[in-house]
């Protein structure tokens with residue numbers, strides 16, 4: 001090799017997460033993650049080639065022997081530091097205008113999510129503001145949020161539409177996401193969520209027909225012309241929002257448009273969403289606070305990824321999802337920040353901390369959930385989510401001798417994260 005993009009050397013530790021090309025980790029596999037430790041003076045090195053892919057991970061002496069004559073665009077001396085894969089956020093609603101800080105006060109005073117929603121607040125409040133906002137205004141707000149995510153270590157994020165609930169605003173949101181894909185260093189998996197709520201003045205049946213007969217056909221045209229690249233279809237399957245039959249119709253229409261199923265289910269009421277998702281071979285189902293035992297078994301069998309969201313359960317004081325039971329039953333469990341105007345959290349380290357304390361996950365389980373399993377929830381586990389040769393060179397380097405400090409030092413990521421690397425390029429540096 002004559003030239004490479006990045007050499008990181010001298011690290012105390014590199015958490016590889018996987019070593020054998022696993023596409024997801026389940027049960028016991030989440031408990032012990034593959035890692036490489038400094039051996040005496042011999043630290044850990046990682047090489048990203050000029051194509052942005054990981055080319056080697058090993059001890060300094062071996063890498064030095066192989067790459068001694070190679071010129072790198074950048075060399076990072078990571079003495080005393082730890083390297084981990086770029087974090088992957090499996091669930092966010094980051095394109096919107098108008099904050100809901102006033103609703104936070106209402107909820108602290110005892111109002112439930114559905115009480116706020118039915119009183120015209122919640123999603124419908126954000127819809128009004130988002131419909132009124134220009135595309136540029138939305139982009140500026142979105143950009144700032146994405147860059148804050150990058151500073152917290154996120155290199156791949158799922159981003160939903162869903163604050164338009166009619167064709168023009170939904171497409172406006174998807175165009176804003178598309179622009180960020182072109183202009184920003186963070187990688188995005190985008191999700192059409194025109195069925196996030198029933199718009200004011202409509203019935204569920206009318207909203208379902210509008211998504212299927214108006215919004216999805218327009219999306220199909222824009223995908224065909226290359227104006228939009230959208231990956232997933234989402235529905236908020238919830239009592240008082242979209243019932244199981246409407247959800248099924250919309251998700252099936254999404255599949256016919258070429259989208260992967262990735263939807264909200266069993267959040268506030270048991271809806272048998274997990275069973276529905278498993279039957280439809282959903283790639284992922286989010287929330288699942290109210291999943292049934294049969295739903296857990298169905299997801300373990302179907303391989304649909306459970307994207308659980310600790311910030312939502314925390315802010316809304318919900319009974320947490322049965323994360324332990326899901327993991328122990330063999331469900332693939334991933335994490336998302338659920339950034340949205342209800343749960344204003346842009347940080348995966350914070351999300352992982354909450355998963356450990358409130359969902360009783362171990363730190364290793366939370367890292368597996370925020371890397372390889374989140375990649376699986378987005379259909380990108382072949383290329384993302386672990387530090388293995390041939391995968392994209394997405395890394396977080398923290399100034400601590402063990403990676404667990406990223407979780408242990410609650411709200412400490414600003415201080416700990418020294419570099420965030422995307423495809424071998426440093427996209428954030430605190431050094």
Ligand SMILES: N=CN[C@@H](CCC(=O)O)C(=O)O
Pocket residue numbers: 093122123126236264267312338340341342343
């Ligand atoms: N539950 C539905 N959707 C979001 C909340 C969106 C909102 O309140 O604006 C969620 O995942 O938590």
Ligand SMILES: [Zn+2]
Pocket residue numbers: 091092093264338340
């Ligand atoms: Zn959500």
